[in-house]
Amino acid sequence: MKSLRKYLDNIKPQFEKGGKLEKLHSTFEAFESFLFVSDKVTFKGSHIRDSLDLKRTMSVVIIALVPALLFGMWNIGYFHFKSIGMEAGLWACFFHGFIKILPIIAVSYITGLGIEFIFAQSRGHEVNEGFLVSGMLIPLVMPVDIPLWMVAVATAFAVVIGKEAFGGTGMNIFNPALLARAFIFFAYPGRITGDFVWISGLTGRENIVDGFTGATPLALASTGAALPSISDLFFGFVPGSIGETSKLAIIIGAIILLISGIGSWRIMLASLTGGLFMGYTFNLIGANHYMQIDAITQIAMGSFLFGVVFMATDPVTACQTNRGKYIYGFLIGMFAIMIRIFNPAYPEGTMMAILLMNTFAPLIDHYVVEANISRRLKRAVKTVKS
Amino acid sequence: MKESIFSPKNLKLLSGPLNLNNPITIQVLGICSALAVTVQVKPAFVMALSVTIVTAISNLIISLLRNTIPSRIRIIVQLVVIAALVIIVDQVLKAYIYDVSKKLSVFVGLIITNCIIMGRLEAFAMSQKPWPSFLDGIGNGLGYGLILVLVAFLREFFGSGKVFGFQVIPDIFYQWGYENNGLMILPPMALITIGVIIWVQRSRSRELIDKS
Numbered sequence: 341m342k343s344l345r346k347y348l349d350n351i352k353p354q355f356e357k358g359g360k361l362e363k364l365h366s367t368f369e370a371f372e373s374f375l376f377v378s379d380k381v382t383f384k385g386s387h388i389r390d391s392l393d394l395k396r397t398m399s400v401v402i403i404a405l406v407p408a409l410l411f412g413m414w415n416i417g418y419f420h421f422k423s424i425g426m427e428a429g430l431w432a433c434f435f436h437g438f439i440k441i442l443p444i445i446a447v448s449y450i451t452g453l454g455i456e457f458i459f460a461q462s463r464g465h466e467v468n469e470g471f472l473v474s475g476m477l478i479p480l481v482m483p484v485d486i487p488l489w490m491v492a493v494a495t496a497f498a499v500v501i502g503k504e505a506f507g508g509t510g511m512n513i514f515n516p517a518l519l520a521r522a523f524i525f526f527a528y529p530g531r532i533t534g535d536f537v538w539i540s541g542l543t544g545r546e547n548i549v550d551g552f553t554g555a556t557p558l559a560l561a562s563t564g565a566a567l568p569s570i571s572d573l574f575f576g577f578v579p580g581s582i583g584e585t586s587k588l589a590i591i592i593g594a595i596i597l598l599i600s601g602i603g604s605w606r607i608m609l610a611s612l613t614g615g616l617f618m619g620y621t622f623n624l625i626g627a628n629h630y631m632q633i634d635a636i637t638q639i640a641m642g643s644f645l646f647g648v649v650f651m652a653t654d655p656v657t658a659c660q661t662n663r664g665k666y667i668y669g670f671l672i673g674m675f676a677i678m679i680r681i682f683n684p685a686y687p688e689g690t691m692m693a694i695l696l697m698n699t700f701a702p703l704i705d706h707y708v709v710e711a712n713i714s715r716r717l718k719r720a721v722k723t724v725k726s
Numbered sequence: 727m728k729e730s731i732f733s734p735k736n737l738k739l740l741s742g743p744l745n746l747n748n749p750i751t752i753q754v755l756g757i758c759s760a761l762a763v764t765v766q767v768k769p770a771f772v773m774a775l776s777v778t779i780v781t782a783i784s785n786l787i788i789s790l791l792r793n794t795i796p797s798r799i800r801i802i803v804q805l806v807v808i809a810a811l812v813i814i815v816d817q818v819l820k821a822y823i824y825d826v827s828k829k830l831s832v833f834v835g836l837i838i839t840n841c842i843i844m845g846r847l848e849a850f851a852m853s854q855k856p857w858p859s860f861l862d863g864i865g866n867g868l869g870y871g872l873i874l875v876l877v878a879f880l881r882e883f884f885g886s887g888k889v890f891g892f893q894v895i896p897d898i899f900y901q902w903g904y905e906n907n908g909l910m911i912l913p914p915m916a917l918i919t920i921g922v923i924i925w926v927q928r929s930r931s932r933e934l935i936d937k938s
Contacts, residue, residue, distance in 0.1 A: 487903055501918060505925065527909035 348372055366460040370467035394509075397602055398472040404596040404603075405476050405650065407589035412582040413437030416484050419539045419579050423554065437484075440540045441582060444479040447488045451495040452478075459504045470509025471499070477517035477650060480583025481643065481691075482524070483537040490528055494520040514698045515657050518647075518691055525688070533687070535559055538579035554579050557641040562684035564629040573640040584643035594649040603653040606662060607669040611648040614673025615639050622681055630681050644676055647690035657698045661708040668704055672697045739861040743869030746931060750873040751924045755841040759833050760874055761916040767890050769829045770878030771871075772819065776834060778867025780811045781843050785863035788851040795852075804847045805838070812837045842870055877919045885910030 354361045355368040417433030420440075428436075452471045460467040478495055498520035503512045524532050531537055539554040556579050560567055568578050576586025584590075597603030619635025626632045639645065652658060652672050659668040672693045679689030686692060749755045756777075763773045784807050788795075795803050816834045819827040827834065837843070846866050851859040882888055884907045887895035895904065909915050928934045 487905075489903070490905075493907075501922075505921070523909060526912060527907040528905050529908060531905075 345376065348375070364461065366464070366466050367457055370457065370460070395469045398469045400596065400600045400602050401473045401650070402476055404593035405473075405480065405583070407592045408480060408583040408586065408646070409441075409476070410434075411576055411586040411589040412480065413441055415576055415579075415585045416440055416540055416582065418577075419554070423539050436540070440484050441479060443488055444482060444484075444486065444491055444582075445476070447491045448478040448495050449475040451492045452499050455496060455499045455504070459508065463508075465508075468509050470503075471516075474498070474516040474520075477583075478520045480646070481517060481521045481581050483532055483581055484540045485537050486524070486531055490524055490531060491520075494523040494527075497523045510656055512656055513702075514695055515651050515654050518651055518695055518698075521688075521691055522695060525691070538581070556580050556687070558680065558687040561630055561633055561641065562687065567633070567637065567641075570637060570640060573637065581643060581646075584646040587640055587645050590645045590649055594645075597649065597653065602655075603649065604655070604658065604665055606665040607653045607658055607672075608648055610666045610669025611652055611673040611676075612639070614670035615644060615648075615677050616673070617670075618674045618677040622677070630684070638677055638680075642680070643688060643690050644673075647676070647694055648672065651694050652697075657701060659701045659705050659708075661705050664701070664704045664708045667708075668697055668701055671700075736858055736861050739858055740865040740868070743862075743865040744872055745869075745927075746934070748869045748873065748927075749842045749845075749866050750870055750920065751927055752934065753842075753845070755845055756870055757917075757920070759836060759840060760870075760877065760920060761913050763830055763833050764874060764878040764881055764916050764919075765885070765911055766829075766882045766888075767875060767878045769826050770874045772823065772826050773830055773833065774867070774871025774874045776815045776819070777837055777840060777842070777870055778864060780808065780815060780837055781846055781867040781870075782860055782863035784808050784811055784843060785846055785851040785859040786856055788847050789854060789856040789859035792852050800852065801844075804844060808843055808847075809838050842866055873920065873923065876923065877916055880919055881910045881915060885915075 352368070352372075355365045356362070361368075414430070414434045414437055417428065417436035417438075417440075420436055421428035421433060449471075452475045453467075456471050457467055475495075478491065478498070482491060498516040502514050502516045502519040503509065506512050521532070535555040537554075538556055555563075555565075557567055557573060567573075572578055574587045576588065578585055594603065594608060598605055598608075616635050616639065619633075619638040622631040623633075623635060633641075648669075652669060659665045672690075675693035675696060676690040679686055679692050681689075683689075743749055746752065750757065750760055759773065759777075764770045784804070787807050788804060791803070812835065815837070816827070819830070819834060846863060850862045854862070879889060882890075883894065887893055887900075887906050
């Protein structure tokens with residue numbers, strides 16, 4: 341460790357102002373603060389409220405994602421062996437999933453971080469940790485059989501158009517991971533919809549045992565077929581995108597986010613209420629078989645919980661005001677169920693709902709603040725008069 | 727003093743709209759048609775040509791008439807001139823390239839409301855001599871066409887693997903797993919493509935960035 345520190349100190353002057361590698365300053369910075377704690381200190385008075393900086397925040401979210409990721413790996417292996425009619429043990433399933441998912445994660449991180457480095461370099465600011473979570477979320481919302489180049493193109497689109505065009509980390513309007521998924525959804529719809537993409541090795545449609553389909557619960561629901569039991573849905577014994585299957589793993593993640601105070605409980609609670617409200621409303625209407633599905637089952641299907649816990653709560657794209665968060669969350673829950681039921685061609689209503697509400701988040705904030713101002717103004721006028 | 731036909735000042739009327747005074751990327755006019763007709767290169771090319779012709783000739787006619795038009799009814803006069811020219815262009819397209827004309831559908835007629843043409847008439851032809859006005863029309867038409875064809879090229883290339891209707895991405899790519907990008911065909915992508923072009927242009931020429 342000491343020799344590494346020495347080496348970095350040795351080459352450091354080259355990257356500082358006037359050094360011959362000055363242009364690569366932000367790259368050096370990034371590696372230095374990745375390896376060691378940055379030795380930079382503030383010169384003027386600082387305003388520290390909390391020891392929680394961007395790096396900590398991002399690491400906690402990554403930790404919260406781990407249960408969903410690990411379960412996703414097992415789930416991928418489990419369904420792969422089931423589809424070819426083989427019995428496999430816990431580790432065999434897990435290992436198969438691991439081999440399948442690792443390249444997707446690698447591609448997502450390499451593309452995303454590569455672009456971040458280039459932009460930081462050309463703009464002369466430091467590389468920050470903004471992509472760490474997006475880079476992990478992108479693989480988790482993909483189907484396992486997605487071609488790797490598509491992951492790279494989608495990640496590049498999300499980072500360049502969704503983030504860098506707006507000014508980088510913290511300035512983006514849309515959640516980058518969802519943007520990447522939406523990109524694939526519209527650009528290559530055949531790779532992210534249908535019954536064959538969710539299980540590894542099924543796209544070739546060979547060696548499948550009779551009677552096995554890879555249909556997700558949402559696909560089953562839209563055709564009116566029998567749904568998996570609620571416990572299967574809850575524990576995640578159903579096909580789906582890599583990270584979304586197990587509600588249990590997502591709830592563990594949610595608890596980590598809530599205890600550490602990073603995820604907003606207001607948004608989670610409001611979204612859940614919105615989803616249940618819409619679900620029960622449709623239950624009351626009951627016009628078709630999709631509407632008759634119990635609201636609890638609706639919530640347990642698809643990526644509703646995953647989106648609500650990890651994406652709706654993204655502090656950059658969500659509402660900032662507390663009252664705004666309730667409205668924002670409630671509408672996400674409502675729209676997610678509504679899109680899903682009214683348009684079975686878009687089974688992933690959650691994705692659309694969150695992206696839609698991302699657009700409206702600043703507007704909601706604006707009116708919440710305005711309402712607050714006018715209320716306080718009225719009160720002030722009253723006290724002056726009396 | 728008589729100016730030569732291709733004096734530097736007149737040439738600037740031609741080259742300005744191609745880059746630093748582009749009607750689409752700088753003045754942000756004519757976006758509607760730029761979004762609608764750029765799925766393929768061929769209709770975009772025909773559209774660009776039609777707009778260039780209409781802009782140039784209407785600029786010329788209005789410039790010739792400029793001293794006789796009462797300023798209170800000038801918009802009506804300009805519209806009559808543009809509409810007449812657009813109808814001629816529309817009929818020619820229908821007669822000779824019917825399939826493209828069908829693809830362009832309503833957008834040929836909508837050239838009448840294209841802000842670039844009215845804008846040039848108001849801002850330039852009403853106060854300039856015929857020859858500079860004509861050049862200005864050609865320049866703005868070409869500046870519009872340049873962006874249109876560029877966007878259409880990118881959209882057709884990535885969206886259907888073709889350019890001018892000919893397949894350019896070889897079959898072997900598709901066998902290796904390449905797929906056409908369906909998003910490029912959808913209208914939002916035209917907006918994003920134009921946005922990226924504006925982004926690139928502004929970061930290359932710093933003088934365009936607002937000092938605020």
